[in-house]
Structures are given as C-alpha cells and as structure tokens.
Amino acid sequence: MTCNKIGTLELTFLFVNLICNKFFLFAPEYFRATAGSGTGIMICLMFLLMFAVWSFYKRRNITKTSFGKMGSIFLIAVFIFSVALTLRQYTETVKVISLTQASLYFIEGIFIIAMITGAYSGIKGICKAHIFYAPLIFAVMLILIVSASGKLDFYMLTPVFGNGIQSIATNALFLLSTFLEFTLFFTLKPFSKDEKSFIRAGNLTLLISFAVIMIITLCYIASFSENASVEKYPPVFQIIRLINSGAYFQRFDSLFLIAFSLSAYLYLGAMLFLIWHLFKNAFEIEGKNAVLMPFAFIIISTSFINALSDVITASIKHVDVFLWAIPVLMPLLLIKKGNKIQ
Amino acid sequence: MNMDNILNFLKNVFTTNEEKFSITSAEGMSEKTSIKVFTDMEENLKTIKNYFSSPLNSDIKIREFMTCGRKSFAVFIENLVNSELLNTHILAPLILLKKDAGSEDITKTLIVHNQVSTQTEFEKILLSVNMGDCALFIDGFDKCIICDVKFWVRRGVEPPVSEAVIYGPHEGFNENFKTNTALIRKIVRNENMICETVNVGNVSKTPCALIYMKNITDENTVNEIRHRLNNIDSDYIFQLGELEQYIEDSNYSLVPQFLTTERPDKAASELIEGKIVLILQGSPFALIAPVTAGEFITTVEDDYIRFPFANLIKVIRIIGIIMSFLLSGLYVATVNFHHEMIPTSLLFAIEASRNAVPLSAFGEILLMEIAFDIIREASIRVPSSIGSTLGIIGGLIIGQAAVEAKLVSPIAIIIVAAVGIGSFATPNYGFNMALRFSRYIYLILGATAGFFGITLGLVISAYILSHIKSLGVPLLSGTGSKSEDNFTGMFFKAPVWKREIRHKYLHAKQERTQAKISRKWVEPK
Amino acid sequence: MKKLLCAIVFCIFVLCGCSGAKELEELAYVIAIGIDEGENDKLNVTFVTAIPSNISSESGNGKPVSCITVESENVLSASVSAGGKMNRNIDFSHCRLIAFNENIAIKGLGKFKKTLLNEKSFRPDTLISVIKGKTSDFFNNSSSAFETNPAKYFELMFGSQGSKNAVSCTIKDFSGGNQSILPLADKEGVNSCVIINNDRLAAVLPENKVAIYKLLSGKKFQSYMDFENDEAVLFISREKAPEIKVDTKNNLKVTVTLYLNGELIAENKKLSHNKYTENIKAQCENFLEYTSKELKCDILNITRLTRPHFFTVSDYEKYNPTKKYERAEFDVKIVYSDLKTGERNLKL
Structure with missing residues (x-):
C-alpha cells in the first residue's frame, strides 16, 4: 500500500536531524579544535567530498538485502556503539545543563523511554514526528543563534586557513565520520516513493545539513574565543546563554533544553529503528517487532558502562580516524550486490 | 521466569484486545x-x-x-x-x-x-x-x-447549543432521525445524496442513516463503514456516542476519530467535500468521518467569514489550544526547574505570593485544575437558572477565597484560569476532552523533569498520533510531503475561490470543487 | 503496546519521584556579590540576597535585601556557608553584579575567571565592577537607596551605556580576553573606569578618557564635551561605528576614522569648528599612545583586526601582533557633521 511510502521532506528531515544532531552536542567544539578559524573551509571541503560520494552512489539499484549479512553486522556493531556513546553524552549533558540534582539513571531512563517508543512506532511514526518537530527544532535553534549574532565577532573567523591547508584537508577526510548516519540513508530506498524523490531527498539532506552545520559552527567560533568557552557546556548552549532580552522570558537557555531534548529523542528513536531495520533486512526476519528489545537492551547496557566517558574521549582520538571510511566505502557493497540483482 | 514466559508476556501485551475478547453473539429474537x-x-x-x-x-x-x-x-x-x-x-x-x-x-x-x-x-x-x-x-x-403513521413526541428545530455561530444559520439537529436527514437534504438538494438506512443493535434496531454523495464519496470508504455498521453484534445501541465507540479504529486513543456536529450546514458541507455522515435516531448530532487533525480546530464559521479573519481567529484558537494543555505543565516546570527563565521582578512577585502557601507549585496547580474541572462538571448539572452564575461567580469566589486563605497563590489562579479559557477555545467537544486529559499528563511530566519531561510527552504524542486512523485515513494526513494538500492547507483557510481541489486523502471521485477560474467575471488583463 | 508504555512511564515517575525539583522559596536569590580582602589571604564575600516579601509589598517597610558577609577561600565555598546561615540554598541565576574591592583587583583577578565561567548559574551577562573601599560597606550604604527592585538598581547603575563616564563589563567580556575595562564605583556611584591588563588593575581612567575610550571602541555614545574651560559645550553623538584599519606590512599602523555628529549648545567665544575636532583627535591619539606604549594594553582589541591579513594561524602568531602593537603608529581621522535639520551633512 502507498501508506508505507515516505515522502521527500520526511526523509530529508529525518536525516538532517540524524546528521546535525551532534552539532547540538560537542561537534562544533571538536571542529574548532581541529581546524581553528579554518573550520568554514573545512566544512565546505567535507560537503564537497560527501556530495561526490553521494552522487557516485545515488543511482545504483538498491534493494533490502544490499548490505549483505557481514556488512550489516559490521554496520550494526558500529552504530550500536555510536548510539550508546551518544546516549551517554546526552544524559551527561542534560545533567550538566539542567537537571543537576537528578540521578543519571533517571535522565537516561527518560531517553530510553523515548528511544523504545520511537522504534516501536515504526517508520511512519518516526517520519511524522520528524516532519513536525525537526523544522521546529532547527528554526528555533537558528533563530536563537541569529538573535545572539549582535555579540558575534567575525574577525574570529580569520585567518581563513586556520591551522594550515594540510591540516584542513586531512581533517576534512577524517571528519567525514560526521556522516556516519547518512550510510543508513541507502537502506531506506525501498520506502521511498520513487527514484526521483529519493535523489531529491539526498540532495536536500546534504544541503540543509550543510547550512545548519555551517551556521552553528561559524557562530560558535565567532562568538567565543578559545579561553572564553567552557568545555562542559555544548557550544550552542553557550551561544544561547548570551541572549538577554528584557521582557517576559529573560533567558533562553531552557529553550535550548527543549530543542535539544526533542532532537535527541527523535535521534535515538530513529537510530534504534534503523539498526533493527538493517538487521531485519539482512537476515530476512519476518514479524512485527521481533528483535527490537534485545537491541535496545544492548544499547542501554553499553551506555551504562561506567568507564564510558573515558571511552568517549578515547574514541574521538582513535576510532574516528577510521570511521570516515564507512560513509565513503560502505556503499561499495551496495554496488556489488545491486549490480548482481540487476 | 524463563525466556518463553517473557516472550509470551510480551506477545500478550502487544496483541490487540479484539483478538483476546471475541464477543459472543447475543441471543436475540x-x-x-x-x-x-x-x-x-x-x-x-x-x-x-x-x-x-x-x-x-x-x-x-x-x-x-x-x-x-x-x-x-x-x-x-x-x-x-x-x-x-x-x-x-x-x-x-x-x-x-x-x-x-x-x-x-x-x-x-x-x-x-x-x-x-x-x-x-x-x-x-x-x-x-x-x-x-x-x-x-x-x-x-x-x-x-x-x-406508517408515526408521530413521535419531539422538540422542534432549535439553535445548536455547543456550536453557536454569529455569522451562519441557527438550525441544529434534534433527536428525530427523519428531521435530521431532512435538514441535511434541505441544504444539499441533490439526487446524488444517498441516505441509506442501516439498523444497528440486534434488539433495538435503532435506525441509522448513512449519508454520502454517490458521485463524490470514495466507494471503499462507504463500504468500510457499511461493513462496520453491519457487523456490530450488540443488542442495544441508542446513542451515537455508543455507536462511535463500536466503529472507531483505535479505542484507546485520546483523540476522537469522528467529528461530531450539531449543525446540518456543517454536515452538508462535509458531505459535498466527500465525507460520510452518520445520523442515529435519538441523537441530536451527526458523526462525520474520515477526519484529520486539522478539522478538530475548525469551526463552520471559518468558511463563512472572509479568509484573513478566519485565519487570524484560527491562529488565536491554536494558541488557546496549546495553552489549554501545555500551560500548567510549563508553569510547574519553570517554577520547579528553570528559575532562571523567569524575569527577576516577576520571580520576586511569585515568590512573595507563594511564601505563605503550604502546597508545592505542582500541588496547588493540580488542586486548582481539579477544582476547575469540578466546577465545570457541576455547572452542567445544576439547574440552568443558576448554572451560569455558579460557573463564573463560583469560580471567582472560590479562587478569591482560596487566595485570601493562603491556600493557593494568585499566580496559580491566573494559570488555571488561562488554561480554562484556552480550553473553551477548542471547537470540538471530543477533542476538548482529549486536551483536558492530556493536560494532567503534561502537568505530571513537567513536575517530574521540567521541560525535559514535557518534550518527552510531545514526542510520544506525535508517535501515537501518527498511528491513529479515522476510517483508514491517518489522522495526520496532509501534514507530510507525500500528500499534495500541504501543511498550511490543513490548518489554514485559503480564500473561497481558491479552494478548488478536494483533500487527497478522501480519494474523492471528483477532484475539483470548482473551475480553475471560478470568478469568471474577472477580466483577464 | 499502550499498556506497556503507560506501565513504563508510571514506573519511572513513581520510582524516581520528582528528582531535582526545587520550589522557588527554597532558594535565596543573590542579586549582587561583593568580594573583599580578608585575613590570611582569605576572602570576605558579601552576598546581597533579595527579600521578596519586602520587595513586592506596597507599604515598603522593611529592607528589600539582606547582606551577609562570609569569610572563605573562594566565592562558591562562601556561598555554601552563607546558605547555611540563611537556611536556604544560594542561587546565582538572578545575580546581576559581581563587585571586586580595589585591592583585590590590584592583586589580580585571574583566579576568579574560571569560577565565574564554569558555574552554570552565573550568567555570561552578569555585570562586573570594581569598588573603592569595602564592598560590604558599599552594599550596606546603598541598600537604603534601593527602589522596589534592587536588581534593576544595579542594572541601571552598572549596566548603562548611555552616560559619558561609565562603561559596563560582563563576565563574558571579562573572561574572554586578557584586557578589559571595568567601571569603578565609590559611595556616590560610578564615576570612572579601571583598565585590567593581564588580570591586574593597570590604571584608573579619568572621566574624560572614558569618553574617548567609548568613542573609539564604537560603543553607543552621546555626551556633552566642554572646551576652553566651559566656554563652549558640544553635544556629541556617534553617527556610525568607527572604522579601524590596520596595516601589517612592517610595523603595525592603525588608522581610526571616527564619524561624529555634533551640535554646539553653548558658545560664549567664537571658535572655528576645526578646533573641536582637532581637540578630539588629539585626545584620541593621546589615549591610544597611552594605552599602547605606557600600559602595553590593547584595550580596544585592535590586534584581532590583523587576523584577516594572514592565511594561517601560525603566520599570525609569527607576526606576533601583541608585541607589534606596543610599537604601533596611530592616525586618527574625524569626519564631523553638524546635527542640524536641513543641513545635516554639511561637512566642516
């Protein structure tokens, strides 16, 4: 039935949220640490690379089982690890910025509720929730960031090449791991209305996320010098803290909490669903929600590991160096399989 | 408990109720x-x-x-x-x-x-x-x-009670089934309007009129509702409210899946849009299906007044609706978790007024919400001569007295009053009930985890809403990019000469309601 | 599914309760903090907290604030013991002012920077000032002057940009760079400013220099200037932000163009308009020379303007603009237009 098809905008916002979500966390800070004031150019370079990858793969024939069993298991392992890390980061961020008195388990519990209900509500629920809230989240965030722009200092964006051209080029490649979630975009092709809408959604996703990432990162770099920023707060939160408009709501920090938590809930639900979807397709499992809970339990128990915060820093150093290969090379599997089916 | 038990338990939880309890047929006549x-x-x-x-x-x-x-x-x-x-x-x-x-x-x-x-x-x-x-x-x-020499005792055609308008007809349905169908036919005046009679209830055999337009309404939808009406195995069904519960798609949803109206003009306009109208003997209103979320915030008057005002009123109504289910939760969340959001002078005012109040912010809002709902519930039952006075004056007096006795703070009264006023802005009674219910959920969420909890509620409600269907049509259809009636078309009104195409989700046999150029007198430049 | 959902939601809420929630009246809202020197390198921290019932009551009897002074090593630990004295938790989220004693500023404010940045409840736009004499005395004296809302009082006193002799400084400005300029207040109120260079008080700026600083830094400005011993009074306002150009070829060369609107209010002695602009120009150049050569302090943050002249950060650091600034050449141009209806843009 046509009911199972996803429209262009739904697909777009789903993946814009999946990609840009980490920019509400610490990604802008991380970008600045690698490229300094040259971040703008680095982002452009990254997107050019990603567009090249995307246009290389976009017209391939893709079916449900394209990733193959081994490929899927590898991807699932990577994503489970990354979602567990993100879940932990969310939890700690919320504890730092708002619910300072609450226990970590309580906050994580709420995230888990959102994650499991999201995954259970299936692709339809996830898409609807995204089309309602994702534009709202990005609109609110961008409006808030722009309204803080009176406090921006654009000289901070120069020298334009920051830490040097070589460092920008290599980091642009390594930071393609930002697009890790975009790999899953290919798995949703069977849901898409037709080839045209799929390709349009891909283009739009990359364009919108380019705009969002660019604005957030550059505004952050322009408003905080390195010694004025505080590591423990997410960059966007720091920008929004600068706003002070007299009238009724003096402070907008809490609006950040609203947008941030909405985005996080959507991300977790969608990721759990997509991981399970990948698994289901690879092993051709029928039945409604057969193995969803085990995946949820794996993610939850991984994120409860106490040493995880050390793992987060370690993974930024070592794992991300390799993760760029996934969005670039993983779709290769698709071509092989896809051609076979053709 | 071993793994099988857990699986069985989970399976039980996820199977729908209809599978569990198949209703045994009643021994009738x-x-x-x-x-x-x-x-x-x-x-x-x-x-x-x-x-x-x-x-x-x-x-x-x-x-x-x-x-x-x-x-x-x-x-x-x-x-x-x-x-x-x-x-x-x-x-x-x-x-x-x-x-x-x-x-x-x-x-x-x-x-x-x-x-x-x-x-x-x-x-x-x-x-x-x-x-x-x-x-x-x-x-x-x-x-x-x-x-056929029926002569039932009945009241005449009177103005609708809950859907009064300023700028439109003042006729409402009454309890008589034939009068109601006649009122609709009087407006539609077309031979393509089909009025089928289906008797519901094995014993009561209450006549139910299934009204649709032969040349517009999608046949599958008509067949579906006919199928549902014919397959109710229950002895007595007297009211549309009962019938609605027998034929709706999801019973546990807070949001109704049928639109109820007291107004024949509303029923007629929905009919020519391609929807189905149900009328039951004994019920002074009609059920309309399929329905989407946008229609719960629409009144029939929106069609009658000029479109800029209609849209302004709609925006205000949406603000009222959001207020009615979120405001109390937001207040408790702000006061308990996000003190920094409140302007300093207001903060001091709130704190000063709350100094002598024994209850927590959550407690006093909950108390006042319940009190308000009790007043509302009671004012329906008190004799009409004192009813209206009890509703308003009672609320004021109780509120004033509660503030003076330092039972609640004045700001709590303001919040609850704003919520109450907002909830009266909701045009649909069933939807209003849904908002009243969800208000308590958001209140609890706000008191538990502040904005963080409220957003959880918002996300989960989006997940739930996306699964609700009305006669097979998703409640949120028209909000995505797939359908061609876009988001604004669902919530806002275009000028009347621009409403050319029927909603896609209705699968109407005739797509257009008017020509591309409906105002032929406009001379082309 | 819905049953399971409800079960989970209610379990979590019932089990965890309302964690982290704080009622408004459980907290004491600090409006201002004063930091004085104490014995043995300790600090005397004064917390000015609001008494809401006195603030909002119309009769106006009773003090609107209470001041508590605590001796401690650090501001945050002081807040804990002050909270203990008041039987409430101290909350900084509505704090408007952090005032340092002059002696503390001379010793160095570096250790406060990280505290102010890292504590979440301090807002980045909280005002910072330096006070002559003991801050506790300052707060105790001024508390009688409070109108209904003491927070507003401090905001007006230290946050206003309009008047000639005051600048405002927030936590973000203060902790962002090595140089900052803070308002200096005594019992009468704010009347001058201090320059903080490398976390230490470097100089006190007299009133007329503050006006020049405001002109040069591009802050919103309008004021009256006296010339020739009150013979002439000129009303000056900023037409648009000043343009500052830097030349990084060899030595640093800074060209500042000021766009001013003016109106002659009182003129007892006929003077040519050039006289005023020359005067302002001389004062500006004087100020720039004074800050760069004498104080070695880039108070206008001019060095950052050299950033676009380089391709990479390493080039920029090699050039070392901070060192170069200390030997920089300055040139100030003034574009003056008379503020007159009809003849506004008449250049002199």
Whole structure:
C-alpha cells in the first residue's frame, strides 16, 4: 500500500536531524579544535567530498538485502556503539545543563523511554514526528543563534586557513565520520516513493545539513574565543546563554533544553529503528517487532558502562580516524550486490 | 521466569484486545424469524397478544373491526402514532366502505394513507409496530398491512447549543432521525445524496442513516463503514456516542476519530467535500468521518467569514489550544526547574505570593485544575437558572477565597484560569476532552523533569498520533510531503475561490470543487 | 503496546519521584556579590540576597535585601556557608553584579575567571565592577537607596551605556580576553573606569578618557564635551561605528576614522569648528599612545583586526601582533557633521 511510502521532506528531515544532531552536542567544539578559524573551509571541503560520494552512489539499484549479512553486522556493531556513546553524552549533558540534582539513571531512563517508543512506532511514526518537530527544532535553534549574532565577532573567523591547508584537508577526510548516519540513508530506498524523490531527498539532506552545520559552527567560533568557552557546556548552549532580552522570558537557555531534548529523542528513536531495520533486512526476519528489545537492551547496557566517558574521549582520538571510511566505502557493497540483482 | 514466559508476556501485551475478547453473539429474537403471518385472524391475534403481552402492556392497543365482511384488527402503540391520521385515513375507509377485495386491493383501493407496505414475517411486523407504525391483520389474508403513521413526541428545530455561530444559520439537529436527514437534504438538494438506512443493535434496531454523495464519496470508504455498521453484534445501541465507540479504529486513543456536529450546514458541507455522515435516531448530532487533525480546530464559521479573519481567529484558537494543555505543565516546570527563565521582578512577585502557601507549585496547580474541572462538571448539572452564575461567580469566589486563605497563590489562579479559557477555545467537544486529559499528563511530566519531561510527552504524542486512523485515513494526513494538500492547507483557510481541489486523502471521485477560474467575471488583463 | 508504555512511564515517575525539583522559596536569590580582602589571604564575600516579601509589598517597610558577609577561600565555598546561615540554598541565576574591592583587583583577578565561567548559574551577562573601599560597606550604604527592585538598581547603575563616564563589563567580556575595562564605583556611584591588563588593575581612567575610550571602541555614545574651560559645550553623538584599519606590512599602523555628529549648545567665544575636532583627535591619539606604549594594553582589541591579513594561524602568531602593537603608529581621522535639520551633512 502507498501508506508505507515516505515522502521527500520526511526523509530529508529525518536525516538532517540524524546528521546535525551532534552539532547540538560537542561537534562544533571538536571542529574548532581541529581546524581553528579554518573550520568554514573545512566544512565546505567535507560537503564537497560527501556530495561526490553521494552522487557516485545515488543511482545504483538498491534493494533490502544490499548490505549483505557481514556488512550489516559490521554496520550494526558500529552504530550500536555510536548510539550508546551518544546516549551517554546526552544524559551527561542534560545533567550538566539542567537537571543537576537528578540521578543519571533517571535522565537516561527518560531517553530510553523515548528511544523504545520511537522504534516501536515504526517508520511512519518516526517520519511524522520528524516532519513536525525537526523544522521546529532547527528554526528555533537558528533563530536563537541569529538573535545572539549582535555579540558575534567575525574577525574570529580569520585567518581563513586556520591551522594550515594540510591540516584542513586531512581533517576534512577524517571528519567525514560526521556522516556516519547518512550510510543508513541507502537502506531506506525501498520506502521511498520513487527514484526521483529519493535523489531529491539526498540532495536536500546534504544541503540543509550543510547550512545548519555551517551556521552553528561559524557562530560558535565567532562568538567565543578559545579561553572564553567552557568545555562542559555544548557550544550552542553557550551561544544561547548570551541572549538577554528584557521582557517576559529573560533567558533562553531552557529553550535550548527543549530543542535539544526533542532532537535527541527523535535521534535515538530513529537510530534504534534503523539498526533493527538493517538487521531485519539482512537476515530476512519476518514479524512485527521481533528483535527490537534485545537491541535496545544492548544499547542501554553499553551506555551504562561506567568507564564510558573515558571511552568517549578515547574514541574521538582513535576510532574516528577510521570511521570516515564507512560513509565513503560502505556503499561499495551496495554496488556489488545491486549490480548482481540487476 | 524463563525466556518463553517473557516472550509470551510480551506477545500478550502487544496483541490487540479484539483478538483476546471475541464477543459472543447475543441471543436475540431468533425464534420469531421463522414465524409467518397466518391466514386465520384469530391465530394472528393470539400471536400478537402473546408477543406484546397485550392486556398487561397497557400502551399496546389492539382495535378489532370488520372490513369487507372479514374480521380484522389493527395493532399500534398509543402516542407513537398519529391517531387522527389512523382514524381518518385508515380505519374510516376500511370500516365505512363496503367492498370485496383481496389484500392487494385493499391497500390499493381502500387505504387512502400515503405510506403503506405489506409484511409476512412477524419479526418485521413487531419492529414496525415498535417504531410507531400500525399493523393491520385481515382474516383470510396471509399478509399484514403496515401503515406508517408515526408521530413521535419531539422538540422542534432549535439553535445548536455547543456550536453557536454569529455569522451562519441557527438550525441544529434534534433527536428525530427523519428531521435530521431532512435538514441535511434541505441544504444539499441533490439526487446524488444517498441516505441509506442501516439498523444497528440486534434488539433495538435503532435506525441509522448513512449519508454520502454517490458521485463524490470514495466507494471503499462507504463500504468500510457499511461493513462496520453491519457487523456490530450488540443488542442495544441508542446513542451515537455508543455507536462511535463500536466503529472507531483505535479505542484507546485520546483523540476522537469522528467529528461530531450539531449543525446540518456543517454536515452538508462535509458531505459535498466527500465525507460520510452518520445520523442515529435519538441523537441530536451527526458523526462525520474520515477526519484529520486539522478539522478538530475548525469551526463552520471559518468558511463563512472572509479568509484573513478566519485565519487570524484560527491562529488565536491554536494558541488557546496549546495553552489549554501545555500551560500548567510549563508553569510547574519553570517554577520547579528553570528559575532562571523567569524575569527577576516577576520571580520576586511569585515568590512573595507563594511564601505563605503550604502546597508545592505542582500541588496547588493540580488542586486548582481539579477544582476547575469540578466546577465545570457541576455547572452542567445544576439547574440552568443558576448554572451560569455558579460557573463564573463560583469560580471567582472560590479562587478569591482560596487566595485570601493562603491556600493557593494568585499566580496559580491566573494559570488555571488561562488554561480554562484556552480550553473553551477548542471547537470540538471530543477533542476538548482529549486536551483536558492530556493536560494532567503534561502537568505530571513537567513536575517530574521540567521541560525535559514535557518534550518527552510531545514526542510520544506525535508517535501515537501518527498511528491513529479515522476510517483508514491517518489522522495526520496532509501534514507530510507525500500528500499534495500541504501543511498550511490543513490548518489554514485559503480564500473561497481558491479552494478548488478536494483533500487527497478522501480519494474523492471528483477532484475539483470548482473551475480553475471560478470568478469568471474577472477580466483577464 | 499502550499498556506497556503507560506501565513504563508510571514506573519511572513513581520510582524516581520528582528528582531535582526545587520550589522557588527554597532558594535565596543573590542579586549582587561583593568580594573583599580578608585575613590570611582569605576572602570576605558579601552576598546581597533579595527579600521578596519586602520587595513586592506596597507599604515598603522593611529592607528589600539582606547582606551577609562570609569569610572563605573562594566565592562558591562562601556561598555554601552563607546558605547555611540563611537556611536556604544560594542561587546565582538572578545575580546581576559581581563587585571586586580595589585591592583585590590590584592583586589580580585571574583566579576568579574560571569560577565565574564554569558555574552554570552565573550568567555570561552578569555585570562586573570594581569598588573603592569595602564592598560590604558599599552594599550596606546603598541598600537604603534601593527602589522596589534592587536588581534593576544595579542594572541601571552598572549596566548603562548611555552616560559619558561609565562603561559596563560582563563576565563574558571579562573572561574572554586578557584586557578589559571595568567601571569603578565609590559611595556616590560610578564615576570612572579601571583598565585590567593581564588580570591586574593597570590604571584608573579619568572621566574624560572614558569618553574617548567609548568613542573609539564604537560603543553607543552621546555626551556633552566642554572646551576652553566651559566656554563652549558640544553635544556629541556617534553617527556610525568607527572604522579601524590596520596595516601589517612592517610595523603595525592603525588608522581610526571616527564619524561624529555634533551640535554646539553653548558658545560664549567664537571658535572655528576645526578646533573641536582637532581637540578630539588629539585626545584620541593621546589615549591610544597611552594605552599602547605606557600600559602595553590593547584595550580596544585592535590586534584581532590583523587576523584577516594572514592565511594561517601560525603566520599570525609569527607576526606576533601583541608585541607589534606596543610599537604601533596611530592616525586618527574625524569626519564631523553638524546635527542640524536641513543641513545635516554639511561637512566642516
């Protein structure tokens, strides 16, 4: 039935949220640490690379089982690890910025509720929730960031090449791991209305996320010098803290909490669903929600590991160096399989 | 507990209720179906008296008489029939005119009444008599003549109570099924309007009109609702509210899946849009399906006033609706978790006013919400002469007294009053109930985890809403990119000459409602 | 599914309760903090907390604030012991002012920077000032002057940009760079500013220099200037932000163009308009020379303007603009237009 098809905008916002979500966390800070004031150019370079990858793969024939069993298991392992890390980061961020008195388990519990209900509500629920809230989240965030722009200092964006051209080029490649979630975009092709809408959604996703990432990162770099920023707060939160408009709501920090938590809930639900979807397709499992809970339990128990915060820093150093290969090379599997089916 | 048990438990939790409880069919009037009308009048009389427990049942009247030299009797229920009609049009010719004729001839030549039919089965005869018809049995004939002489006690057509408008007709439905269908037909005035009658309830056989446009409405939708109406195995259904619960898609959803209206003009406009209208005997309103979320915040007046004002009013209404279910939760969240959001001077004012109040912010808002709902509930039941005063003055006095007794803070009263006013901005009663319910959920969420909890509620409600369907049409259709009626088309009104295309989700047989250029008088430049 | 959902939601909420929630009245809202020197390198921290019932009552009896002074090593630990004295938790989210004693500023404010940045409840736009004499005395004296809302009082006193002799400084400005300029107040109120260079008080700027600083830094400005011993009064306002151009070829060369609107209010002695602009120009150049050569302090943050002249950060650091600034050449141009209806843009 046509009911199972996803429209262009739904697909777009789903993946814009999946990609840009980490920019509400610490990604802008991380970008600045690698490229300094040259971040703008680095982002452009990254997107050019990603567009090249995307246009290389976009017209391939893709079916449900394209990733193959081994490929899927590898991807699932990577994503489970990354979602567990993100879940932990969310939890700690919320504890730092708002619910300072609450226990970590309580906050994580709420995230888990959102994650499991999201995954259970299936692709339809996830898409609807995204089309309602994702534009709202990005609109609110961008409006808030722009309204803080009176406090921006654009000289901070120069020298334009920051830490040097070589460092920008290599980091642009390594930071393609930002697009890790975009790999899953290919798995949703069977849901898409037709080839045209799929390709349009891909283009739009990359364009919108380019705009969002660019604005957030550059505004952050322009408003905080390195010694004025505080590591423990997410960059966007720091920008929004600068706003002070007299009238009724003096402070907008809490609006950040609203947008941030909405985005996080959507991300977790969608990721759990997509991981399970990948698994289901690879092993051709029928039945409604057969193995969803085990995946949820794996993610939850991984994120409860106490040493995880050390793992987060370690993974930024070592794992991300390799993760760029996934969005670039993983779709290769698709071509092989896809051609076979053709 | 081993793994199998856990799996079984989970399976149980996720199976729908209908699978678990299949309703056993009620033993109704099955024995009567086989009995046919006898040729012998005495036998018929005995059977009828037996069924109606005649002498015991005082309002069942059996009138015996002679016509054409045959023993005959008429059976009817006192006060359900128009006795003047019965006397002059049916009994008078039968008794006074002497003719020898068969039963066919009697209906053709003797009875001057306009609605006459013949029946052979007792089940149907009993049904007709119960409905207010008069049944004639004549010796020697194996048929019974049914004359429609219904005259039910009813009120006239009065202005709608809950959907009053300023700029539109002031007619409302009443409890009479035929009046209601007539009111709709009076507006539509088209032979393509089909008014099917389906009897619901095994025993009650309440007539239900299924109204749709033959040339517009999607056949699958009509078949679906007909299928649902025909497959209700319940003895008594008297009201549309009950019927709605039998035929809706998801029972546990807070949001209703049918639109209810008291207004024939609303029903008619939805009908020509390609929707289905249900009318049940005894209910002064109609059910409209399929419905999408946007329609719960629409009133019929939006179509009548010019479009900029309609949209302004809609925006205000949406603000009111958001206020009605979020405001109390947001207040508690702000006061308990996000102090920094409140402007300093307001913060001091709130704190000063809360100094002597013994309850927590959550407690006082919950208390006042419940008090407000009690006032609202009570004001429906108190006699109408003091009802309106109790509603407003009672609220004010209780609020004022509560503040002076330092039971609650004035700001709590303001919040609850704003919530109450917001909830009256909701045009649909069922939707209003849903908002009232969810208000408590958001209040708890706000008190538990602040904005962080409220957003959880928002996300989960989006997940739930996306699964609700109304007659197979998703409640949120029109909000995505897939359908061509876009988001703004769903919530906002275009000028009347621009409303050219019917909603896609209705799959209407005719897509257009008007020509591309409907204002032909506009001269092209 | 819905049953399971409800079960989970209610379990979590019932089990965890309302964690982290704080009622408004459980907290004491600090409006201002004063930091004085104490004995043995300790600090005397004064917390000015609001008494809401006195603030909002119309009769106006009772003090609107209470001041508590605590001796401690650090501001945050002081807040804990002050909270203990007041039987409430101290909350900084509505704090408007952090005032340092002059002696503390001379010793160095570096250790406060990280505290102010890292504590979440301090807003980045909280005002910072330096106070002559003991801050506790300052707060105790001024508390009688409070109107209904003491927070507003501090905001007006230290946050206003309009008047000639005051600048405002927030936590973000203060902790962002090595140089900052803070308002200096005594019992009468704010009347001058101090320059903080490398976390230490470097100089006190007299009133007329503050006006020049405001002109040069591009802050919103309008004021009256006296010339020739009150013979002439000129009303000056900023037409648009000043343009500052830097030349990084060899030595740093800074060209500042000021766009001013002016109106002669009182003129007892006929003077040519050039006289005023020359005067302002001389004062500006004087100020720039003074800050760069004498104080070695880039108070206008001019060095960052050299950033676009380089391709990479390493080039920029090699050039070392901070060192170069200390030997920089300055040139100030003034574009003056008379504020007159009809003849507004008449250049002199």
